[in-house]
Amino acid sequence: MKWSELFTSSVGKKFVMGLTGVSLIAFLVVHAGINACIWANDNGEMFNKAANFMGATVVIRILEVGLFLGIFLHLIQGLMLEFQNRSKRSVGYQVPMGNKGSKWYSRSMGLLGTIILLFLIIHWRQFWIPSRFEVGLPSEFPDMPEQAYASGTPIHDMFSIMKVTFAQPWVVIVYVIACISLCYHLLHGFQSAFRSLGVYNSRYLQLINGVGVGFSIIVSLAFAMMPVSMYFNWV
DSSP, rough: OOOGGGGSSHHHHHHHHHHHHHHHHHHHHHHHHHHHGGGGSTTTTHHHHHHHHHHHHHHHHHHHHHHHHHHHHHHHHHHHHHHHHHHHHHOSSSSSSGGGGGOOTTHHHHHHHHHHHHHHHIIIIIHHHHHOOOOOOOOOOOSSSSEOTTTOOOEEHHHHEHHHHSHHHHHHHHHHHHHHHHHHHHHHHHHHHHTTOOOHHHHHHHHHHHHHHHHHHHHHHHHHHHHHHHTTTOO
């Protein structure tokens, strides 16, 4: 396959979708692990240190650029495949197949992906931009809040920003809806990513499907519990 066909042919687009999908799955594991630090019951110290490490490490910052490129490439290729599939089937089935043909979330990947993208824009605005550029902070913080722990070097206090942000009910609701969308997106996307990369062995696919269901539920639930825990002062 030529390089140009990765972005023009149907097979190439699916391969790119699979490759970027697996990369984003790996990112979700890291991100969920960092978020889990809020439950350390140490007033955010472990979380702040982990977040500071991710923001201050050069290698991580370079990978961050690759992550953004992967997200947008995944989105663009996904939309292109969605439009391509719709154009090939301009006339629907005479008898609706419903879930007998495929699960509803498998047929709604474009919608679910769009909801997740809108959520990411809000998430970047609330946390990533303030942490990287120290602008757009909540009104409660005229300057980026900092904490100095045992090391003595002040680091960004993202934990405090999270507590203020997630004190707003609408934010919690938006995050929970996004996490539900993420769960359904992963239920199809997890196994689809590996299938697009050439995993067709039935034994491996059964294992991947099982792991995918568990991963989709556990990771999405972990993300959803973060704003819920903050809102109800469980941390």
